[in-house]
Amino acid sequence: xxxxxxxxxxxxxxxxxxxxxxxxxxxxxxxxxxxxxxxxxxxxxxxxxxxxxxxxxxxxxxxxxxxxxxxxxxxxxxxxxxxxxxxxxxxxxxxxxxxxxxxxxxxxxxxxxxxxxxxxxxxxxxxxxxxxxxxxxxxxxxxxxxxxxxxxxxxxxxxxxxxxxxxxxxxxxxxxxxxxxxxxxxxxxxxxxxxxxxxxxxxxxxxxxxxxxxxxxxxxxxxxxxxxxxxxxxxxxxxxxxxxxxxxxxxxxxxxxxxxxxxxxxxxxxxxxxxxxxxxxxxxxxxxxxxxxxxxxxxxxxxxxxxxxxxxxxxxxxxxxxxxxxxxxxxxxxxxxxxxxxxxxxxxxxxxxxxxxxxxxxxxxxxxxxxxxxxxxxxxxxxxxxxxxxxxxxxxxxxxxxxxxxxxxxxxxxxxxxxxxxxxxxxxxxxxxxxxxxxxxxxxxxxxxxxxxxxxxxxxxxxxxxxx
Numbered sequence: 079x080x081x082x083x084x085x086x087x088x089x090x091x092x093x094x095x096x097x098x099x100x101x102x103x104x105x106x107x108x109x110x111x112x113x114x115x116x117x118x119x120x121x122x123x124x125x126x127x128x129x130x131x132x133x134x135x136x137x138x139x140x141x142x143x144x145x146x147x148x149x150x151x152x153x154x155x156x157x158x159x160x161x162x163x164x165x166x167x168x169x170x171x172x173x174x175x176x177x178x179x180x181x182x183x184x185x186x187x188x189x190x191x192x193x194x195x196x197x198x199x200x201x202x203x204x205x206x207x208x209x210x211x212x213x214x215x216x217x218x219x220x221x222x223x224x225x226x227x228x229x230x231x232x233x234x235x236x237x238x239x240x241x242x243x244x245x246x247x248x249x250x251x252x253x254x255x256x257x258x259x260x261x262x263x264x265x266x267x268x269x270x271x272x273x274x275x276x277x278x279x280x281x282x283x284x285x286x287x288x289x290x291x292x293x294x295x296x297x298x299x300x301x302x303x304x305x306x307x308x309x310x311x312x313x314x315x316x317x318x319x320x321x322x323x324x325x326x327x328x329x330x331x332x333x334x335x336x337x338x339x340x341x342x343x344x345x346x347x348x349x350x351x352x353x354x355x356x357x358x359x360x361x362x363x364x365x366x367x368x369x370x371x372x373x374x375x376x377x378x379x380x381x382x383x384x385x386x387x388x389x390x391x392x393x394x395x396x397x398x399x400x401x402x403x404x405x406x407x408x409x410x411x412x413x414x415x416x417x418x419x420x421x422x423x424x425x426x427x428x429x430x431x432x433x434x435x436x437x438x439x440x441x442x443x444x445x446x447x448x449x450x451x452x453x454x455x456x457x458x459x460x461x462x463x464x465x466x467x468x469x470x471x472x473x474x475x476x477x478x479x480x481x482x483x484x485x486x487x488x489x490x491x492x493x494x495x496x497x498x499x500x501x502x503x504x505x506x507x508x509x510x511x512x513x514x515x516x517x518x519x520x521x522x523x524x525x526x527x528x529x530x531x532x533x534x535x536x537x538x539x540x541x542x543x544x545x546x
Contacts, residue, residue, distance in 0.1 A: 079104070079105060079127055079197070080105070080124070080126055080127040081104075081106050081107045081126055081127060082099060082104055082105070082106045082107075082126060082128045082129075082130065082193060082197070083106070083108075083109065083128070083129045083130065083131075084106060084107070084108045084109070084130050085108075085109045085110075085111070085112055085114075085115045085129070085130065085131040085132060085135075085140065085143065086108075086131070086132040086159065087110050087111060087132065088132065091132070091159070091182075092108045092110075094186060095130065095189065096108060098186055098189065098190050099190075099193070102190065104197075105127075107126070111135055111138070112131065112135060112137065112139065112140060112142060112143035113137055113138050115129075116138070116143060116146060119147070119150070125147075125151040126154070127200050128154075128155050128156075128193060128196040129143075129147060129154060129155070129156045130157045130159065130180075130193065131144065131156065131157070131158060131159065132159045133158050133159065133160035134160065134161075140158055140159075140160075144158065144175065144176060148175040153200070154200065155177035155178075155196035155197075155199045155200050156177055157177055157178050157179075157180055157192055157193065157196055158176045158178075158179050158180065159180045159182055159184070160179070160180075160181060160182060161181075161182040161183075177196050177199060178195075178196065179224075179227070179228065179231075181219060181224055185518065185522050187518060187521075187527065187528040187529075188522060191528070216252055216253065216256065217393060217396050217397055217400060218390055218396075219392060219393060219396070220385065220390035220392050220393050221513055221519045221523045222385035222512055222513070222523075223390055223393060225514060225519075226253065226382060226383075226385075229380075229382045230253065230256050230260070233257055233261075233380065234257075234260040235261075235262065236261070237261060237262060237263065238351075238379050238380050239332070239351070239352045239354070239376070239377060240254075240257060240352075240354070240380050240381075240382060241354050241355070241356075241360075241379070241380070241382070242254060242353065242354070242355040242356075242381075242383075242384065243355070243357070243381060243382070244355075244357065244384030244385070244386070245357050245384075245386045246357045246431065246432065246434070247387075247431045247432035247433055247434030248386060249384060249432075249433050249434075250315065250355040250357075250384060251270060251313065251315060253382060253384065254268075254270070254313040254353045254355060255268060255313075258310065258311040258313075258353070261351065263310045263311055263351055266308070266311075267306060267307050267308070267309070267310040267311075268307070268310055268311050269306045269307035269310065269311070269312050269313065270312075270313040271284060271285065271303050271312070271313070271314060271315065272315040272316055273314055273315065273316050273317055273319055274316035274319035275316075278321045278324075281320075281321065281324055282323075282327065282340055283302065283340050284303060285303050285304060285327070285328075286302040286304055286337050286338065286340060287299070287300045287302030287304075287305055287339040288300050288302075288339050288340035288341055288342075289340065289342045290341075291341065292339070292340045292342075293340070293341070296340075296341070299339075302339065304337055304346075304348050305346065307350045308348075308349055309349055309350070310350060310351070311350065311351045311353055312350045312351070312352055312353070313353045313354075313355070314328075314353070314354045314355070315354075315355050316355065316356055316357070316358075317354040317355065317356050317360075317377065318356035318357075318358035318363055318369060319358075320369075322368075322370070325369065325370045325373050326370070329372060329373045329376060331348050332352065332373070332376045332377070333376070335347060335349075336348065354377045360374055360378070361374075385512075386432055387429040387432045387433055387436065388428050388429065389512070391425050391426075392425075394421070394424050394429075394436065395421045395424075397433060397436055397437075398421060398424055398436060398440055399416065401436065401437045401440035401441070402415075402416060402440045402443065402444060405440055405441045405443075405444035406444055408441075409444060411444070412450070414443065414444055414447060414449075414450050414451070414452055415450060415451050415452065416443075416451070416452040417451060417453045417454070419453060420452050420453050420456070420457060423454050423457060423461065423462065424436075424457070424461065427461055439458070439461065443456065443457070478497070481497065482497065485497075499538060502538060503538050506520065506524070506531060506534055506538070506540060507540060509521075509524050509531075510540075517531050517532060517535070
C-alpha cells in the first residue's frame with residue numbers, strides 16, 4: 079500500500095497522526111506545508127494512498143493543494159482538516175472534491191476511522207465526491223451542525239427536492255439559500271414564499287399567477303412564484319400549513335411538471351427546484367389527515383434536519399460574537415466585546431426562539447449595554463435569571479425518582495441494573511439518532527470513547543443499524 083500523506087504546519091497534529099498510523103502499521107509521510115507536499119508530488123509523479131491536509135497554513139492553503147491535486151489525481155481521496163467551524167470551511171472542502179471534512183479538535187479514533195474509509199475508497203478507485211455549500215452566517219462546531227454542513231456540500235451538484243425540518247428560528251431559509259447558491263441553478267432566481275403568511279384565497283395566485291379577469295381586481299396578467307423562479311429554486315417555507323386544495327395543485331406540478339395560472343387554460347411547464355421547510359411534524363400531520371401523504375413523499379426526497387440551539391450549546395459563544403459584530407456593522411458603530419461569564423450565562427439559556435432569538439438579543443445588547451464590554455449584569459433580567467438546569471431536566475429527574483420509588487415499593491430487586499440499562503439505552507439511541515447512526519460522532523457527542531459505545535450497543539442489544 080502507498081503511504082498516507084499528512085500536510086499540516088502544526089507539529090503536534092503531525093505527531094499525533096504519525097503515532098496513530100504507526101500503531102496501525104500504515105505507511106505515512108508528513109509535510110509541514112502544501113508547497114512541500116506538492117513539490118514531492120511533482121518529483122515522484124505518484125499520488126499517495128490518501129492525502130490528509132489542514133485547510134489554513136502559511137503560504138498555499140489546503141484548498142489550493144486540494145485543487146491542484148484533484149486536477150492531476152481526480153480519484154485520490156483527500157481529507158481536509160480545519161479548526162474553523164463554519165460552513166465556509168466545511169463546504170469549501172467539498173467544493174474542491176474532498177472525500178471528507180474533519181473539524182479540529184478531533185478524536186483520534188474518529189480521524190483513524192475516516193482514514194480507514196478513505197483507504198478503502200482509494201483501493202476501490204472510486205472518484206472523490208464533488209461537493210459545495212457556503213453561507214457566512216451559518217456557523218457551528220457541534221456534531222449536528224457538521225452533519226448539516228456535509229449535507230449541503232453533498233447536495234451542491236444536485237437539483238433534488240429537499241425538505242428542511244427544524245424548529246422556528248433555526249435558520250432554515252439560510253440553508254435553503256446555501257443549497258441554491260452552490261447548485262447548478264445558482265445563476266438563476268431564488269424565490270421564497272412563506273405559505274403560512276399568505277391568506278388562503280390569495281395563495282394560489284401567489285404561487286401560480288393569474289390571467290387578466292380571472293377574478294375581481296385581476297386587471298392584468300400576473301406571473302406567480304413558479305414563473306418568477308424559472309430555471310432556479312423555489313423555497314416553500316412552512317409547507318406544513320399549506321391548505322389542502324393547494325397541496326393538490328402542488329402535487330400536480332411535482333408529478334407532471336405543469337401548472338395553470340388562475341383563470342388559465344394552457345399548461346405552463348415548470349422548471350424549478352423545490353426546497354420545502356417546516357417546523358411541524360409532517361408524518362404526524364399526514365396521520366391526522368392534514369397533509370397529503372403522496373405530497374409528503376414527493377417533497378421528502380432528501381431531508382436535512384436543523385438542530386435547535388439547545389442541541390448545540392457549544393455554538394452559542396461563536397454565534398453571539400458573530401451577531402454582535404453584525405449588529406455593530408449594521409449600526410455603523412464599534413463592535414462590543416462579551417465576557418466569558420456572560421457567554422457562560424448565555425450558554426445556559428434554552429432559547430426557544432433558537433438562533434433568531436439569540437440574534438435579536440445580541441442586537442438589543444449592542445444598543446442597550448452601556449459599555450464596550452458586555453458582562454452578566456448587562457444581560458436582560460430574563461436571561462440573567464435563567465437557571466443552568468432547564469425545566470426538562472427537572473422533569474425527567476422527577477420521573478426517575480417516581481420510578482425508583484415504585485420499584486422499591488414493589489420489592490426492589492435489581493433496581494440499579496434495570497434503570498442504568500434503560501438510561502444508557504435511551505442515551506445512546508438518542509445520540510445515534512442525532513448523528514444519523516454514526517457511532518464515532520455519537521460517542522464524541524456523549525463524551526465517551528468509540529470502543530465504549532460499541533461495547534454498550536452490544537451489551538444493551540440495541541438493534542439500530544449504525545454507521546461508523
